[in-house]
Amino acid sequence: MADFDNNRFAPLLTSKMSPESYGKLVELGNEPLFAFVGEYTELCEPDSVYMCDDSDGDAEYIRQNSLRRGEENPLAKEGQTIHYDGSEDQGRAPGATKNLVAKELVPLMGALLAKERQEGLAEVREILKGIMKGKQAVVKLSCEGPTQSPFSIACAQMTDSFYVAHSEDLLYRRGYEHFRLMAPGERFFRFVHSAGRLDENGNSKDLDQRRIYQDLDDYIVMSANNQYAGNSVGLKKHAMRLAIKLSGTEGWLCEHMFAMAVQNEKKGRSTCFCGAFPSACGKTATAMLPGEKIIGDDIAYFRKINGEFRAVNVENGIFGIIKDVNGADDPLIFKTLQTPGREIIFSNVLTGPDNEPYWQGMGVDHPSSGRSFCGEWFAGKTDEQAKPIPLAHSNARYTLRLGYLENIDPAYNDKNGVLVEGIIYGGRDSDTSVPIEESTDWKSGILLKACTLESETTSAVIGEEGVLAPQPMANLDFISYPIGAYITNNIRFVEGMEKVPRIYAVNYFLRDNKGHFLTHKLAKKVWLHWAEQRIHNEVDAYRTPLGFIPRYEDLKSLFGEIFGEDFSEELYRELFKFRIDPWVAKISRAVRFYTRNAPDCPKEYFEIWKSTVHKLTALKERYGRFIAPGDYEESVG
Ligand code: SPV
Ligand code: MN
Numbered sequence: 328m329a330d331f332d333n334n335r336f337a338p339l340l341t342s343k344m345s346p347e348s349y350g351k352l353v354e355l356g357n358e359p360l361f362a363f364v365g366e367y368t369e370l371c372e373p374d375s376v377y378m379c380d381d382s383d384g385d386a387e388y389i390r391q392n393s394l395r396r397g398e399e400n401p402l403a404k405e406g407q408t409i410h411y412d413g414s415e416d417q418g419r420a421p422g423a424t425k426n427l428v429a430k431e432l433v434p435l436m437g438a439l440l441a442k443e444r445q446e447g448l449a450e451v452r453e454i455l456k457g458i459m460k461g462k463q464a465v466v467k468l469s470c471e472g473p474t475q476s477p478f479s480i481a482c483a484q485m486t487d488s489f490y491v492a493h494s495e496d497l498l499y500r501r502g503y504e505h506f507r508l509m510a511p512g513e514r515f516f517r518f519v520h521s522a523g524r525l526d527e528n529g530n531s532k533d534l535d536q537r538r539i540y541q542d543l544d545d546y547i548v549m550s551a552n553n554q555y556a557g558n559s560v561g562l563k564k565h566a567m568r569l570a571i572k573l574s575g576t577e578g579w580l581c582e583h584m585f586a587m588a589v590q591n592e593k594k595g596r597s598t599c600f601c602g603a604f605p606s607a608c609g610k611t612a613t614a615m616l617p618g619e620k621i622i623g624d625d626i627a628y629f630r631k632i633n634g635e636f637r638a639v640n641v642e643n644g645i646f647g648i649i650k651d652v653n654g655a656d657d658p659l660i661f662k663t664l665q666t667p668g669r670e671i672i673f674s675n676v677l678t679g680p681d682n683e684p685y686w687q688g689m690g691v692d693h694p695s696s697g698r699s700f701c702g703e704w705f706a707g708k709t710d711e712q713a714k715p716i717p718l719a720h721s722n723a724r725y726t727l728r729l730g731y732l733e734n735i736d737p738a739y740n741d742k743n744g745v746l747v748e749g750i751i752y753g754g755r756d757s758d759t760s761v762p763i764e765e766s767t768d769w770k771s772g773i774l775l776k777a778c779t780l781e782s783e784t785t786s787a788v789i790g791e792e793g794v795l796a797p798q799p800m801a802n803l804d805f806i807s808y809p810i811g812a813y814i815t816n817n818i819r820f821v822e823g824m825e826k827v828p829r830i831y832a833v834n835y836f837l838r839d840n841k842g843h844f845l846t847h848k849l850a851k852k853v854w855l856h857w858a859e860q861r862i863h864n865e866v867d868a869y870r871t872p873l874g875f876i877p878r879y880e881d882l883k884s885l886f887g888e889i890f891g892e893d894f895s896e897e898l899y900r901e902l903f904k905f906r907i908d909p910w911v912a913k914i915s916r917a918v919r920f921y922t923r924n925a926p927d928c929p930k931e932y933f934e935i936w937k938s939t940v941h942k943l944t945a946l947k948e949r950y951g952r953f954i955a956p957g958d959y960e961e962s963v964g
Contacts, residue, residue: 329356336365340376343368348378352466355506360483360515363547364466367485367519370452373459376485379467379492381501389465389496390670393489397529403682404667410490410674412555413530414701416537417675418722418789419557419564419804424539426568426807435809438924444544451540451549458521458551462487467495469562470502471516471570471628471641476742478628478639480570481505481515484561488522491559494672497726498644499562516546516569518561523552528702530554541565543572543807556646556674556726563646567626568807570641575808575816580629583802585614586622586638586745588736589859597736598859601627601638602751602833603801605782609753609835609851610801611647615659616852620736621729622745629820630744636821636828637744644728649676650721653690656848663731675700675723686719693718748826748862753833754798755782759909760834762846762902763854765861765868765875772830773817774935775873779917797920810921811928831858832874837902845902853885853894870960871905872943879956905954907947914940 331337331353340361341349352364368376379385393399399408425442433441466485472478481502486492506515526532537552548565550558557564570581584601591598597620604610614624623640624647630637647660654661663669664684677685679694696705700720708716729735738745750772754760766772777800784794788804797803799810806813821827833854837845857877860866868875879899886894918936921928950958 329358329361331361334361334365336362336369339369340365343373343376344378345375348376351378351380351503355503357506357509360506363483363517364485367455368464371455371459371464371487371519371521372457373462373464373487375463377463377465379465380503386496389467389489389492392463393493396489398488398490399493399672402673402678402684406668406670407684408672409676409678409684410672411528411530411698411700412675413526413528413532413534415534415789416531416553416555416558417700417720418555420537420539420553420555420789421804422789423537423553424558425541427540427542427544429544432809435927437810437926438803439806439810442540444542447540448542451538451551454536454538454551455519455521455549458523459487465489465492467492468502468506469495469499470505471499471562471566472639473740473742474500474502474505475508476639476744477630477632478742478744479505480566481509481513482518482562482566483515484518484520486518486520486559486561488520488554488559490554490672491520491522491556494556494560494646494726495562497670497672497728498560498642498646500643514546516548516561516566518548518550518565520550520559520561521552522554522559539565541568541807543569546573556724560646562642563626564805567641567805570628571802571805571813572807574628575812578816578820579631580817580820581641582627582629582800583625583805584627584750585610585624586627586640586747587614587616588620588622588738588745589855590619591856591859594863596859596863598748598862599638599745600749600751600855600858601629601747602753603777603780604753605755605780605798605801606648606788608755608782611645611660612657612848613751613753613851613855615657615732615734616849616855617658617734618852619734619855621732621734622736622739623729629747631820631824632743634823634825636747636824636826638747639741639744640729640739642729644726646724646726649673649686649719649723649725651688652686652725653688655690659732659734660725663727664725669727669731672726673723674726676719677704686723687717687721747828749831749858750828751831751833751858752776752780752800753835754780755836756834756909756913757836757838759906759913760832761871761876761905762835762837762850763831763833763857763877764871764873765858766830766832767874769821769827769830770818771874773814774932775914775939776830776832777817778814778921778932779913781913781916797917809927810925811932814932815929829858829862845898849890852889853882856885856889857881869957871954872946872959873910873939876903876956900955903956905959907943907950907952907954911940911943914943
């Protein structure tokens, strides 16, 4: 065991930590961990430092302190609390977020929020100086992925926000015991966070000094003057950026994907799909489809294990968008949110006079006044531009442990992960992609489905909403090494695998010319069951210029079996016609995006995109603007 008596930080840490806390730190015998706590205690100057282990007692200490300080307040139902972020701290802040990289790498990072490392480190360290004065800091150890597994990445978080530490306890596997078993010198990710100075409502007030800087050379993230979890919770998007960098150097993948298993009861089969959707595009709703099993809803690691494509959920909980969660559309989550005795943090929703949470699209009557993300709220309240302020923020969220959900897949904690058989890419385009299309092969799926993914911007990111933006792999905000190399790593990952997952593109947002959605929200269940049947080679498909689409009869029987509903051929033909012009425009936008933003993107990829544009344009002469299902070449198996 390492002896820390002569360590340069020992006098400082013994002066700031209780003997119990200090004992817990020393007991692990981990010198880099000791140095991390020492270095940032010296820099941030908290009054005291509390070291957590994996006990329920320490989890309760965190929860009680968050309540005592007013970072969270109790709601009417036992176990439920409410946390508010400031009105300008309601989403991720890309403007304040930077990947710190060597000077030579900055030009290659294109759209990837890069900053020269030394300059960035100096800037953020200056902001962190003395930032925790007057507060206690908590050090909490967690693990990304199941502990003691080929996927595990150990993490240490130091924060002066008990809300952040509490969120981490709900969202991640506890990692103190994992640290105890780690080999000497084994890498772990480090996160330092401070909410900074607080105003009278407990919100971070120095937003001009908000920074989220990831040091990709040293696997450490420093985050200051914010509280919104996407900016503050180290293990979520900060760790994701570090893991993406690491996976790029080691040849595995960290993707912005859910993992779920489609249940085929007739055949006694469970088939795992992972899917990437930009924020607020139906990702959690797909992961949580009634009748199927959930493994994770936001971040997956993929590793090749015994030649197989296997995945784990990095997380152990859900930080989900609450808008539009209601009894009809998301019955499982809705029920969990209504059940007393569950430890759930609501954020940025309305708290009514009955001390219950209310949100947009909840499907129940709500009170006409209460407290919300904007302070006191009342029906008819408007902002400075005279725009009505909704009762809860569109990016308001709930935080809960996955274990509460009835539909959790029993395999979700398996140390070797689950076998992945399908990958789904889903965007939000109201007039382009069909509801589901299977790619011809892995590489074409990556280049034509994943790389061309786009979405209208949403409230999960601060900025204008509703603007069509490129979203390669729904991962643009998190990719932390040059995009061309990232695409290549995706393509090469399956090399040597016997069974490569099929790639599907889905789109739940097709509308008619009056702006109405063409299908109901649960139709996605049919698209997924069709994909499941394809994977098991049970249904034929029609060729399209970009892949394969379902035949009418197969969907008709699935709508019948699953919902007892009719599915008209007319609707089928409208949904599944191949729209040539929008696809030409979409791929052309991708070419422009990669030309500007991915300087390292191989020529070969541009050639594939450009030749696809030529091919589609030529098809227009033969077929006109649309290709009806079945018209393109012949039906294939
Ligand atoms: C997302 O926006 O993709 C989220 C929420 O999952 S956040 O933690 O803010 O990233
Ligand atoms: Mn996410």
